[in-house]
Amino acid sequence: MNTSDSEEDSYNERSALVQCESPTIPSYHQDHDMSLPQETDTKRGRPVSSGLDEPGLVERERAATPDGEEEELTLKYGAKHVIMLFIPVTLCMVVVVATIKSVSFYTEKTSQQLIYTPFKEDPNSVGQRLLYSLLNTIVMISVIVVMTIILVVLYKYRCYKFIHGWLILSSLMLLFWFSFMYLGEVFKTYNVAMDYPTLAMIIWNFGVVGMICIHWKGPLRLQQAYLIVISALMALIFIKYLPEWSAWVILAAISIYDLIAVLCPKGPLRMLVETAQERNEPIFPALIYSSAMVWMVGMADSNNPDSGEQHLFILFFFIIYKHFSNILVLFTKRGVKLGLGDFIFYSVLVGKAAANGGDWNTTLACFVAILIGLCLTLLLLAIFKKALPALPISITFGLVFYFSTDNLVRPFMDSLAAHQYYI
């Protein structure tokens, strides 16, 4: 069947580019049964069938099998696939937390901010800080919505080559530039002297193998590893460049946005998906990348000439991955797929929990909360059998547990530990 075929085939450029989210998925309705296989095909092109990465909607594929069989299929695969999602999510979080705790670069606040969060938070005034973080969030979310609309427009006018080119260029920059930055900071932390030729060779190999794995063919595990690394890198960038309070408000806003985008029938991405279906094309994912590129070009004039270039790249990638706010997890006959955006935002939450103060209890609490949220999301998927957003439940649990553990549990556990009382 279509889906399985393309999944086998998933390493070609087009399907490989299907990485992004699609808060839309309007098509995943009971009425659109036949279109599903294609959808899944286009959306989940990204390989790594069982396990990682795919922009997912918490959804169920219904390939024209009768209801009873379908249900059995889903439930049978249920626990195994939940675990297949737990493992990559856990790995990504472990990488992010390990980096945050050891490399101080990602927790150092700079005056540099992303252009999407233009208001600088003033640490002295609570009211102003709150207001500015809300404004930053509004800016960010509007940027996402605008980008999505541009994406739809581009797609409607069939600028495919343009889109593909941009996509490849963007993942190229991510694999080379961000990993170079990361490696540089790790070397600085551990005081490792490294010469440029060796570094160039390492980065070159890493980047090229990454490009091949992601956009073409590669061993499944290697590809999963690359996707985890990419998500971790993006999450680290977000943690560094989003201002404190804005980051939390943005996390909350993104979950609400996802909720709305998936459950409301009138989103631009929904139109995109429908257009893709009408044209019977697997190109949808590529479009997400392209809109990010367009934005980058527009941002080329930076106010600060020194950090201009770096700022530019960061902005650029920031946008691309904004679009990965995958909301979906897909249950197919072959496995579960989760989008990169989920990895990124979960890791941002846990990373920020790790970055604030040295408290490991908070980090652990957020970690457990997110995993349970993911579990519940998949359970709801099995019950409701329709498109559901994957971010809201986990992020809500994560946020609730972060703030309550940080403010309530921490003093309690600290007092208990001081007296060595055990509960």
Add this chain to the structure above:
Amino acid sequence: MTLAVFFGCAFIAFGPSFALFVFTIAKDPLRVIILIAGAFFWLLSLLLSSLVWFIAIKASNSQDLTLQRGLLIFGVFFSVLLQEVFRFAYYRLLRKATEGLAAISDDDGSAISVRQMAYVAGLGFGIMSGAFSMINILSDSLGPGTVGIFGDSQYYFITAALMTLALTLLHTFWGVVFFEGCEKSRWWVIAAVVSLHLLVAGLSLLNPLYEGSLPPVYVITLATGVWAFFSSGGSLHSLSALCTRRKAEGESS
């Protein structure tokens, strides 16, 4: 305050539970989920009890040290009670889930029995409880410092690790016994588990006097372990069969 202390305490506190996880739980996805959900329930109980303690603290005079200590002790006991309530709640949830699971179980026989769930749930509670008690202490042990510089005991880390180990095992055994008691509607069992937990928490209140807290807690751990073994269907016969490598008829969790 060296790597040796860090690794030693980490392995003492988490070694057995890690081994239990790797050998009995990691292979079965359903058990992993039940474990994590158990950890989540323990976390919820901790959250609620911290909330109550926090409100009490804020409502009282922070300068009065005896009062603060009294409130902390109240917090300890309240937390214990709440943990047991959540254990019961988790039991009810798992019972409901068993019915659902039974409906969809396939011939792989991967359906999980209540006893296995009891063990996994208990271990989940134990691991989370241990992690919350121990992780910050472990991370501090990696850094610089002198233990007991203000006159406190020098044995802080090792006693913390030992106490954590005891509590983790206790939670596992209590889980087994508790669920069994609920299944058979033996309410005295539940009362016994709650009182044992309160007793252990109370013993930990003696704490800088480690002779008063650690040995009794370990005796209780052993006794509860034996109780859990017999409660889950083990018998001397199955033990001897284990030793002589014959297949045991009884099921032990």
